[in-house]
Amino acid sequence: xxxxxxxxxxxxxxxxxxxxxxxxxxxxxxxxxxxxxxxxxxxxxxxxxxxxxxxxxxxxxxxxxxxxxxxxxxxxxxxxxxxxxxxxxxxxxxxxxxxxxxxxxxxxxxxxxxxxxxxxxxxxxxxxxxxxxxxxxxxxxxxxxxxxxxxxxxxxxxxxxxxxxxxxxxxxxxxxxxxxxxxxxxxxxxxxxxxxxxxxxxxxxxxxxxxxxxxxxxxxxxxxxxxxxxxxxxxxxxxxxxxxxxxxxxxxxxxxxx
Amino acid sequence: xxxxxxxxxxxxxxxxxxxxxxxxxxxxxxxxxxxxxxxxxxxxxxxxxxxxxxxxxxxxxxxxxxxxxxxxxxxxxxxxxxxxxxxxxxxxxxxxxxxxxxxxxxxxxxxxxxxxxxxxxxxxxxxxxxxxxxxxxxxxxxxxxxxxxxxxxxxxxxxxxxxxxxxxxxxxxxxxxxxxxxxxxxxxxxxxxxxxxxxxxxxxxxxxxxxxxxxxxxxxxxxxxxxxxxxxxxxxxxxxxxxxxxxxxxxxxxxxxxxxxxxxxxxxxxxxxx
Numbered sequence: 001x002x003x004x005x006x007x008x009x010x011x012x013x014x015x016x017x018x019x020x021x022x023x024x025x026x027x028x029x030x031x032x033x034x035x036x037x038x039x040x041x042x043x044x045x046x047x048x049x050x051x052x053x054x055x056x057x058x059x060x061x062x063x064x065x066x067x068x069x070x071x072x073x074x075x076x077x078x079x080x081x082x083x084x085x086x087x088x089x090x091x092x093x094x095x096x097x098x099x100x101x102x103x104x105x106x107x108x109x110x111x112x113x114x115x116x117x118x119x120x121x122x123x124x125x126x127x128x129x130x131x132x133x134x135x136x137x138x139x140x141x142x143x144x145x146x147x148x149x150x151x152x153x154x155x156x157x158x159x160x161x162x163x164x165x166x167x168x169x170x171x172x173x174x175x176x177x178x179x180x181x182x183x184x185x186x187x188x189x190x191x192x193x194x195x196x197x198x199x200x201x202x203x204x205x206x207x208x209x210x211x212x213x214x215x216x217x218x219x220x221x222x223x224x225x226x227x228x229x230x231x232x233x234x235x236x237x238x239x240x241x242x243x244x245x246x247x248x249x250x251x252x253x254x255x256x257x258x
Numbered sequence: 259x260x261x262x263x264x265x266x267x268x269x270x271x272x273x274x275x276x277x278x279x280x281x282x283x284x285x286x287x288x289x290x291x292x293x294x295x296x297x298x299x300x301x302x303x304x305x306x307x308x309x310x311x312x313x314x315x316x317x318x319x320x321x322x323x324x325x326x327x328x329x330x331x332x333x334x335x336x337x338x339x340x341x342x343x344x345x346x347x348x349x350x351x352x353x354x355x356x357x358x359x360x361x362x363x364x365x366x367x368x369x370x371x372x373x374x375x376x377x378x379x380x381x382x383x384x385x386x387x388x389x390x391x392x393x394x395x396x397x398x399x400x401x402x403x404x405x406x407x408x409x410x411x412x413x414x415x416x417x418x419x420x421x422x423x424x425x426x427x428x429x430x431x432x433x434x435x436x437x438x439x440x441x442x443x444x445x446x447x448x449x450x451x452x453x454x455x456x457x458x459x460x461x462x463x464x465x466x467x468x469x470x471x472x473x474x475x476x477x478x479x480x481x482x483x484x485x486x487x488x489x490x491x492x493x494x495x496x497x498x499x500x501x502x503x504x505x506x507x508x509x510x511x512x513x514x515x516x517x518x519x520x521x522x523x524x525x526x527x528x529x530x531x532x
Contacts, residue, residue: 070479081464082465187464191341191345194471198338199334202333202334203330204330
């Protein structure tokens with residue numbers, strides 16, 4: 001018998017293998033969206049504003065609602081749902097000896113799926129940006145987009161930006177996947193995952209109060225004060241914990257034989 | 259045939275899916291009233307029309323849910339429109355197959371008649387689920403705002419003289435709104451019927467239900483990327499955005515009805531349910 005961590009990992013690998021066509025389709029679709037977004041941003045900033053743009057800038061800019069919220073997120077949730085739906089049956093829940101243990105396993109799978117999708121998306125973004133022969137990072141130059149937006153110069157490396165943006169993607173994906181995990185227990189309402197994703201993509205700043213895609217993102221002005229991004233991540237962690245406890249409460253008395 | 263259609267319509271309108279669809283739609287419609295229509299009413303009250311005769315009040319046709327495409331609720335409503343349309347009866351054929359209802363009904367009546375009745379009932383239920391929340395919003399707008407020609411100089415929406423039915427919009431705004439409600443009804447019906455046609459795609463109900471949404475989303479994203487927003491149903495279904503390419507709307511209707519009917523009726527007749 002494998003350890004719990006290995007079980008989760010093997011389950012995810014199995015999901016990736018069985019739904020490989022869907023995952024491939026997601027990669028192709030996301031690549032098209034990312035390529036379109038990159039092209040548009042290069043046009044806007046390099047040719048219109050005549051600013052030097054780098055791979056790191058592309059990572060920051062592609063966090064926008066249309067690319068991540070509408071082009072990537074709704075489509076990414078579909079293969080995840082398909083993979084998870086297979087393991088959601090009475091036998092599996094009985095084998096785990098309890099609803100809560102099974103829910104924790106679902107959460108573990110969500111963490112792995114969110115991490116994989118994040119890494120793949122960041123990888124695609126970096127590769128596509130590099131195809132345009134952009135410098136990796138130029139935030140120490142006065143002609144950079146970073147200087148115009150943040151009003152300061154910093155010497156960073158691309159890895160730091162990649163990790164920061166990845167964390168934001170991860171939080172967004174994980175929050176939606178926990179909602180998916182909860183609704184998988186009552187598949188009648190599973191459609192609400194996509195309604196929620198569309199609500200997240202539609203809401204905008206209201207009286208300075210940012211929500212979801214406006215909140216969980218790396219912003220140029222906050223870069224010199226990283227604790228602000230830390231607070232945002234903390235909000236994400238608290239929201240994930242709250243969703244987890246709400247899910248535990250929701251499934252507490254769920255009839256698994258129906 | 260009439261009896262089956264009546265029976266199916268009864269099932270289509272009186273079910274939990276319809277309640278759920280109307281709940282989603284009405285929540286969006288009422289939040290639009292709170293976010294946009296009530297502030298527009300207060301703005302009209304504050305305007306000093308006698309002092310500044312050039313000011314134009316906010317009207318029903320440029321403020322209601324489908325009349326002003328810049329509000330969050332308008333965008334959201336037309337983005338989730340396929341989900342609202344599918345919820346009442348779009349997955350009913352799949353559910354009937356799973357529950358064994360199809361086997362029972364096929365030994366009593368001809369398949370063709372049942373499938374046609376199912377198609378008609380799904381079309382009407384999808385249309386109703388989409389139009390009723392819009393009507394609720396329109397009623398609020400009619401109560402709180404003046405029903406007069408919208409501003410032509412500095413308009414609040416995307417209506418332009420080149421758009422289809424612009425003269426009607428300018429002279430009889432309610433007639434123009436009614437025309438768009440009819441178009442929304444048809445598109446709602448089409449999305450519900452696409453759900454029926456997708457019943458053969460998967461063994462999972464959720465996949466059948468989500469198909470029309472993904473079809474619209476994919477088309478919307480592709481046209482947005484090509485900068486051809488007027489070709490996306492998320493926009494052309496809104497009276498405030500208008501129709502600048504009528505042939506696209508016609509194409510949507512012809513392909514939507516034609517393809518969904520052809521797939522659903524032809525495959526349904528051949529499918530082995532026993």
